[in-house]
């Protein structure tokens with residue numbers, strides 16, 4: 001490992017270069033662990049400005065014990081390594097595929113949504129009320145959704161330091177003016193370098209946000225996972241992604257039919273749930289019931305000629321014959337029924 005600057009945020013990071021295929025593995029204090037294969041996807045396939053924010057909010061820092069990291073390698077390879085990891089062969093770690101659609105669907109489009117994210121981020125960092133924390137410069141830029149780059153002639157060029165700081169200051173001033181945060185003004189330095197604390201008004205906003213996590217973009221998919229349902233899984237994922245949401249698929253390796261606290265949390269945090277009942281899978285029935293109990297919208301799918309459990313047979317269901325028809329029908333159903 002050598003020390004080099006992170007290609008996304010510019011922080012000093014540890015980098016490992018592998019040849020054949022050419023692969024860079026970064027461990028960045030701000031973006032966490034990620035790798036990219038030059039042959040599969042250039043990082044320039046991503047909007048680097050959006051990716052910086054995505055990674056600070058969703059990345060895998062060194063402190064996370066399960067060896068997770070983002071990777072741009074093929075989905076098949078990711079799945080293979082995950083299966084190996086679940087079996088105890090940890091040599092390749094536990095990759096999570098980094099996908100352009102997920103980054104874009106996650107990225108908050110509205111200013112107010114960005115503000116909400118920032119508050120939740122600060123809350124996750126500040127352990128005690130009234131405490132001031134200082135975010136390092138690059139962490140602050142990523143957390144504050146600062147655009148670091150201009151895209152010029154197919155290349156990302158980093159904007160001047162003062163341009164970046166002025167964006168960060170703008171956000172800082174707004175948050176203070178709204179009385180959501182305070183800064184420790186006795187500390188010398190520029191406005192955006194001062195330690196930050198959340199105000200009582202800020203915490204009131206955080207409380208509301210935490211109750212409404214379901215206003216996000218996540219959608220849990222409940223179905224049977226396995227080799228035989230790969231095509232179905234991809235079709236459902238594509239339908240959800242094309243409708244502008246992020247499909248959460250708890251893999252067969254992590255799931256194994258057990259209802260884990262993590263799975264229940266994913267359901268609680270989902271805006272709605274998509275369930276495929278073609279395989280008479282008990283887990284999927286349970287997950288649907290749990291989601292309905294929480295008042296979440298549920299979109300049901302089922303293969304033609306499969307007998308549904310009578311309790312939910314009346315519910316409006318997308319009956320499909322081939323996986324190919326699922327993408328458009330699911331996308332349209334989401335757009336028509338979920339606001």
Ligand SMILES: [Zn+2]
Nearest residue numbers: 006009028031
């Ligand atoms: Zn970084």
